[in-house]
Amino acid sequence: xxxxxxxxxRRRLLGTVGAAGATGIALGATGGVAGAAVTRDDPPTDLATxxxxxxxxxxxxxxxxxxxxxxxxxxxAFDLTPAAGRKEAAALLRxxxxxxxxxxxxxxxxxxxxxxALDAGxxxxxxxxxxGRGFFERTGLEARLPDALRPLPEFSADALDEDRSGGDLWxxxxxxxGLVAFHALRVLQRxxxxxARVRWQMSGxxxxxxxxxxxxxxxxxxxxxxxxxxxxxxxxxxDKRVFVPADGSPDWMAHGxxxxxxxIRMLLDSWDEQSRAEQEKVIGRRKSDGAPLSGGTERxxxxxxxxxxxxxxxxxxxxxVRITPPDANQGAxxxxxxxxxxxxxxxxxxxxxxxxxxxxxxxxxxxxxxxxRRLDSGDALSRFIRHxxxxxxxxxxxxxxxxxxxxxxxxx
Amino acid sequence: xxxxxxxxxRRRLLGTVGAAGATGIALGATGGVAGAAVTRDDPPTDLATxxxxxxxxxxxxxxxxxxxxxxxxxxxAFDLTPAAGRKEAAALLRxxxxxxxxxxxxxxxxxxxxxxALDAGxxxxxxxxxxGRGFFERTGLEARLPDALRPLPEFSADALDEDRSGGDLWxxxxxxxGLVAFHALRVLQRxxxxxARVRWQMSGxxxxxxxxxxxxxxxxxxxxxxxxxxxxxxxxxxDKRVFVPADGSPDWMAHGxxxxxxxIRMLLDSWDEQSRAEQEKVIGRRKSDGAPLSGGTERxxxxxxxxxxxxxxxxxxxxxVRITPPDANQGAxxxxxxxxxxxxxxxxxxxxxxxxxxxxxxxxxxxxxxxxRRLDSGDALSRFIRHxxxxxxxxxxxxxxxxxxxxxxxxx
Numbered sequence: 103x104x105x106x107x108x109x110x111x112r113r114r115l116l117g118t119v120g121a122a123g124a125t126g127i128a129l130g131a132t133g134g135v136a137g138a139a140v141t142r143d144d145p146p147t148d149l150a151t152x153x154x155x156x157x158x159x160x161x162x163x164x165x166x167x168x169x170x171x172x173x174x175x176x177x178x179a180f181d182l183t184p185a186a187g188r189k190e191a192a193a194l195l196r197x198x199x200x201x202x203x204x205x206x207x208x209x210x211x212x213x214x215x216x217x218x219a220l221d222a223g224x225x226x227x228x229x230x231x232x233x234g235r236g237f238f239e240r241t242g243l244e245a246r247l248p249d250a251l252r253p254l255p256e257f258s259a260d261a262l263d264e265d266r267s268g269g270d271l272w273x274x275x276x277x278x279x280g281l282v283a284f285h286a287l288r289v290l291q292r293x294x295x296x297x298a299r300v301r302w303q304m305s306g307x308x309x310x311x312x313x314x315x316x317x318x319x320x321x322x323x324x325x326x327x328x329x330x331x332x333x334x335x336x337x338x339x340x341d342k343r344v345f346v347p348a349d350g351s352p353d354w355m356a357h358g359x360x361x362x363x364x365x366i367r368m369l370l371d372s373w374d375e376q377s378r379a380e381q382e383k384v385i386g387r388r389k390s391d392g393a394p395l396s397g398g399t400e401r402x403x404x405x406x407x408x409x410x411x412x413x414x415x416x417x418x419x420x421x422x423v424r425i426t427p428p429d430a431n432q433g434a435x436x437x438x439x440x441x442x443x444x445x446x447x448x449x450x451x452x453x454x455x456x457x458x459x460x461x462x463x464x465x466x467x468x469x470x471x472x473x474x475r476r477l478d479s480g481d482a483l484s485r486f487i488r489h490x491x492x493x494x495x496x497x498x499x500x501x502x503x504x505x506x507x508x509x510x511x512x513x514x
Numbered sequence: 515x516x517x518x519x520x521x522x523x524r525r526r527l528l529g530t531v532g533a534a535g536a537t538g539i540a541l542g543a544t545g546g547v548a549g550a551a552v553t554r555d556d557p558p559t560d561l562a563t564x565x566x567x568x569x570x571x572x573x574x575x576x577x578x579x580x581x582x583x584x585x586x587x588x589x590x591a592f593d594l595t596p597a598a599g600r601k602e603a604a605a606l607l608r609x610x611x612x613x614x615x616x617x618x619x620x621x622x623x624x625x626x627x628x629x630x631a632l633d634a635g636x637x638x639x640x641x642x643x644x645x646g647r648g649f650f651e652r653t654g655l656e657a658r659l660p661d662a663l664r665p666l667p668e669f670s671a672d673a674l675d676e677d678r679s680g681g682d683l684w685x686x687x688x689x690x691x692g693l694v695a696f697h698a699l700r701v702l703q704r705x706x707x708x709x710a711r712v713r714w715q716m717s718g719x720x721x722x723x724x725x726x727x728x729x730x731x732x733x734x735x736x737x738x739x740x741x742x743x744x745x746x747x748x749x750x751x752x753d754k755r756v757f758v759p760a761d762g763s764p765d766w767m768a769h770g771x772x773x774x775x776x777x778i779r780m781l782l783d784s785w786d787e788q789s790r791a792e793q794e795k796v797i798g799r800r801k802s803d804g805a806p807l808s809g810g811t812e813r814x815x816x817x818x819x820x821x822x823x824x825x826x827x828x829x830x831x832x833x834x835v836r837i838t839p840p841d842a843n844q845g846a847x848x849x850x851x852x853x854x855x856x857x858x859x860x861x862x863x864x865x866x867x868x869x870x871x872x873x874x875x876x877x878x879x880x881x882x883x884x885x886x887r888r889l890d891s892g893d894a895l896s897r898f899i900r901h902x903x904x905x906x907x908x909x910x911x912x913x914x915x916x917x918x919x920x921x922x923x924x925x926x
Contacts, residue, residue, distance in 0.1 A: 153722075173585070173692065173722065215790040217737030217801045221730060222721060280585065280719035281733060284856055288782070288865070303858055307692035309634060310565075310585065310722060318633060321693060325629030370700070378627040389629045444696055445857075446715055453700070 153223030153279060159203040161500040162357045163345060164507065166228035167437070167462050168335055171320060172276035174283040175306035175441035177363065177458060178291070179269025179493060180298035181236065188241040190297045192512040195231065197293045198273075199506035202229035202286075211289050218285035225279035229286060231507045232272040232361050232495025240270060246352050246511060250360050250465050251496050257478040259489060266302040266365060266491040274361070274460065276441075278310065302491070304365065306441025306458040319392060319400065323442050323455050324373055324486070326385055327392030330400050331427055333435050343435045343469070344462050346499075354510040357499030359462045362436070362470040365443070365491035368456040373486045384482040386421030394423065420482040426473055436461040436469040456487065466494060565635030565691060571615040573912040574769045575757060576919065578640035579849070579874050580747055583732060584688035586695040587718035587853035589775065589870060590703070591681025591905060592710035593648065600653040602709045604924040607643070609705045610685075611918035614641035614698075623701050630697035637691035641698060643919045644684040644773055644907025652682055658764050658923060662772050662877050663908050669890040671901060678714040678777060678903040686773070686872065688853075690722065714903070716777065718853025718870040731804060731812065735854050735867050736785055736898070738797055739804030742812050743839055745847050755847045755881070756874050758911075766922040769911030771874045774848070774882040777855070777903035780868035785898045796894040798833030806835060832894040838885055848873040848881040868899065878906060 157165045182191060201211040208224040210217075219225075238247040273290055277283040291300060308320050322328040333340050341347075346355045373381065382389055392400040396408035396416040404423050408416040417424050439462060444455040463469025477484065501507050569577045594603060613623040620636040622629075631637075650659040685702055689695040703712060720732055734740040745752050753759075758767045785793065794801055804812040808820035808828040816835050820828040829836050851874060856867040875881025889896065913919050 174719070215737075215793075215801070216786055218733060218735060220733065220737065220802065225722075279722050281721050281735070281854065284735065284854075284867070288786075292786070300859060300863070305856060305858070307586070309693050310637075310691050321630060321632065323630060323693070323696065325627075325632065374628055374700075374704070378629075381627075389627070390632065442693065442696075444717060446717070447712060451712070455696070 153208075153221075153225045153282075155226045155278070156208065156224035157206055157226055157228050159199075159206045159229075159501070160503055160505075163359070164230045164497060164500045165206065166230035166274050166276055167344070167359055167439070167497070169226070169228050169276065170311070171308045171439060171441075172226050172228070172278050172283075173308050173310040174277050174280040175308070175458065176273075176275040176283045176287040176303070177306065177441075177460075178273050178275075178287060178303040179234070179301040180271040180273075180294055181301045182240045182270045182298050183296065186240070186297045188243065188512060191237070191241050192509075194294060194297045195508045195512065196506045198229075198231065198290055199501060201289050201293055202231075202507075205229070205282075205286050205289065214289055214292075216285065216288065218288070219279075219282045222279050222282045225277045225282040227277045227282050227286060228275070229290070230274040230361075230497060232274070232497040233508065233511070234269045234272060234493065234495050236268065237270040241512075243511065246354060246514075248352055248355055248360075248496050250467065251494060254362070254466065254492060254494055255471060255475070257474055257489065259478055259484050259487075260492070261488050261490060262492050263490055266304075268493050269301045269495075271298055272361070272363075272493065272495045280307075304443060304458055305445075306443045308441055322440070322457055323368055323370065323444070324381070325389060326381075327387065327389075327400060328440075328457075329438055330387075330392050331423075333437055339435075343464060344437050346464050350464075354508075354514060355496060355498055356510075359464065359497050360466050360469070361495045361497050362459075362461045362463070362466055363491070363493040363495070364457075364459040364489050366457045366459050367454065367488045367490050369486045369488065370453050370455060383418050384422060384486070386417045386423035395421075418482065420480050422477075422481055422483045425476045425481050434468050434472045436463040436473070438462075462497075565620075565633075565637040565694075567638045567690070568620065568636035569618055569638055569640050571611075571618045571641075571913070572915055572917075575771070576642045576909055576912045577618065578642035578686050578688055579756070579771055579851070579909070581638070581640050581688065582723070583720045583851060583853075584638050584640070584690050584695075585720055585722040586689050586692040587720070587870065588685075588687040588695045588699040588715070589718065589853075589872075590685050590687070590699060590715040591646070591713040592683040592685075592706055593713045594652045594682045594710050595708065598652070598709045600655065600924060603649070603653050604921075606706060606709045607920045607924065608918045610641075610643060610702055611913060613701050613705055614643075614919075617641070617694075617698050617701065626701055626704075628697065628700065630700070631691075631694045634691050634694045637689045637694040639689045639694050639698060640687070641702070642686040642773075642909060644686070644909040645920065645923070646681045646684060646905065646907050648680065649682040653924075655923065658766060658926075660764055660767055660772075660908050662879065663906060666774070666878065666904060666906055667883065667887070669886055669901065671890055671896050671899075672904070673900050673902060674904050675902055678716075680905050681713045681907075683710055684773070684775070684905065684907045692719075716855060716870055717857075718855045720853055734852070734869055735780055735782065735856070736793070737801060738793075739799065739801075739812060740852075740869075741850055742799075742804050743835075745849055751847075755876060756849050758876050762876075766920075766926060767908060767910055768922075771876065771909050772878050772881070773907045773909050774871075774873045774875070774878055775903070775905040775907070776869075776871040776901050778869045778871050779866065779900045779902050781898045781900065782865050782867060795830050796834060796898070798829045798835035807833075830894065832892050834889075834893055834895045837888045837893050846880050846884045848875040848885070850874075874909075 204211045206227045235251050238244050275283050275286045319327050319329045346358045348356050394404040396405035410416050439460050441458045443458050448454050461470050616623045618639045647663050650656050687695050687698045731739050731741045745755050758770045760768050806816040808817035851872050853870045855870050860866050873882050
């Protein structure tokens with residue numbers, strides 16, 4: 103890709119969309135905190151700036167964790183090839199980081215002339231890199247394997263497909279634009295040639311919220327408002343719950359996070375056969391606006407002791423919300439940041455659809471694991487879902503200028 | 515779904531997004547011409563109106579033809595069940611029309627409490643219904659089978675999968691919001707129970723252009739600007755090329771159109787191995803901005819006789835643009851309105867990705883067929899694509915108030 107090409111692309115964007123700030127707003131506004139979406143707090147007020155939102159590649163944390171959910175997602179896991187060792191892995195992470203940095207700024211990556219993302223602007227692209235347990239064995243880095251990366255326990259309701267679980271390396275791609283996300287996947291896969299090959303790949307989507315000033319909580323494919331109780335960056339203990347502390351262990355994971363991935367198929371035909379009242383009882387929230395059945399609005403704290411006029415618990419004993427809140431799990435909390443998925447129909451005619459569940463936490467043993475243990479033993483929702491794939495990745499902190507993701511692991 | 519629910523949904527939308535006109539702008543602006551997106555000509559200038567764009571269900575033409583391309587698409591074909599005849603088919607079309615009308619207005623359809631599309635607003639939802647050749651045989655309506663619905667000829671490069679081709683009935687769903695499109699698919703599939711079953715289903719996407727005042731021509735997954743030469747509603751002969759005339763034959767197809775569908779897989783690994791110059795030569799257009807290699811900008815007419823400094827034809831003899839323009843095909847023209855698709859990877863590791871090609875024309879025999887015949891015999895692009903599925907549907911005109919789609923066929 104020549105400079106000439108970039109110029110044409112920019113000109114096409116500016117000329118046609120007609121926004122003087124189309125690239126300026128986004129590309130000038132780097133350096134914000136923590137790899138979050140740096141322009142979303144101050145959304146543009148002009149519809150002509152579609153695609154102009156950029157997320158910073160450098161920062162304390164990697165992008166795609168605190169960043170608001172995007173409309174299009176690509177998840178891809180790789181295994182290192184037999185010929186690849188630590189040196190080749192380091193070179194791959196260097197290539198990947200360079201490509202991610204350029205694409206997140208809306209620029210074509212080195213050596214790519216595909217043009218699929220031309221004109222799109224950054225489109226809130228985020229690229230998040232993680233390391234699976236196998237990576238450490240394959241690269242002779244067992245001594246730096248985090249304790250937190252020990253295999254997740256088995257849950258009674260799991261029906262896991264090994265071919266779509268695990269992986270030595272993982273990339274989470276998100277963008278407001280499906281072509282930008284597809285392009286990033288293609289570029290990063292090409293960069294892996296000879297060093298790592300795709301183990302599994304999944305595509306997901308969310309409601310397109312664009313640059314709405316206060317994004318609504320997303321709905322999932324069950325129609326349920328999903329994510330109300332998520333920790334918020336403004337919470338006092340947000341960093342403590344989601345990120346490894348600066349002096350955490352191992353040191354290369356400072357400011358990093360652990361991603362638990364679960365492909366959760368929803369048994370939508372069975373779910374939709376339930377009445378609205380039955381569905382609400384399973385979750386413990388009103389479908390219309392996400393308010394707890396104990397009363398109030400979406401953000402009202404759930405009153406677990408409230409009773410209906412008949413004297414029954416307003417929130418049923420096995421309601422999903424009764425089991426998941428932090429105060430029911432010794433303070434456990436994780437930041438859930440999923441995509442929905444829909445891969446057509448299964449052989450029996452049921453939709454192959456559900457949630458690409460992604461949860462971020464400082465430690466899975468105090469985040470995902472205790473919550474899932476409780477859900478596994480008594481959640482009314484479990485009758486309507488199947489966990490079909492699972493993975494756990496160590497996601498190091500964001501790279502500094504001139505650094506590549508994982509450098510502190512691979513070169514220390 | 516109770517009224518109560520709708521109220522909550524609206525309130526949540528208005529309260530959170532904070533746009534007084536969020537539903538008002540869209541829902542008040544019906545009655546525009548021809549089923550096109552009635553609010554897109556006058557786009558809202560407030561980002562808070564995400565999802566508020568509504569497309570009219572009633573009109574001269576069905577929606578989803580002239581409507582600007584949306585970000586999310588669902589294509590689904592059905593076959594009538596053995597027990598279903600003309601009466602059951604008419605009842606189904608009545609149910610489908612009623613559901614489409616409500617969902618396109620942003621309202622929950624009758625009997626649906628799934629809530630997946632709550633809060634989303636209309637989100638430019640379009641639902642387009644078509645009839646395949648088999649429908650007429652199954653319903654005893656052979657006498658009304660349009661001549662234009664005769665099977666497409668075979669092309670030498672076809673590698674068609676019958677299971678993903680054809681169908682008695684077809685629905686094209688498009689929306690700016692992936693959840694709204696998914697919800698519409700679920701609702702319409704449920705409405706078909708007992709009368710028709712899914713034959714094939716495919717999901718697609720486009721660049722999200724939101725309500726940009728002058729949408730750019732979309733790019734496809736080859737990175738090529740695709741659709742520059744499309745007929746435009748402002749063209750003098752647009753209606754003549756795209757729609758069956760008011761006094762056309764058969765009479766029930768007045769103001770209707772014929773949709774040719776082709777699932778075209780792109781051999782992206784081979785394509786990306788070509789240099790940019792080679793790719794541009796295959797197409798005949800510059801990748802950066804879509805300008806023809808004979809000079810100018812995207813909209814400049816292609817000069818087929820132009821020569822390079824070396825004396826070669828600027829547009830190669832087998833370039834894609836040389837074969838496709840109307841003046842090379844006895845005036846043939848069709849409105850191409852595709853979605854891209856990406857269904858993961860094939861067994862050999864190649865991406866299962868490409869174009870869900872949908873072309874609209876008054877008559878396939880003067881639209882798609884002659885163009886495809888020429889492409890089949892000499893298009894440089896054919897080395898990089900495979901036609902894997904094919905279908906042809908008669909899409910009747912839009913319903914009047916109180917009418918359902920296809921009523922003039924089923925009840926005349």
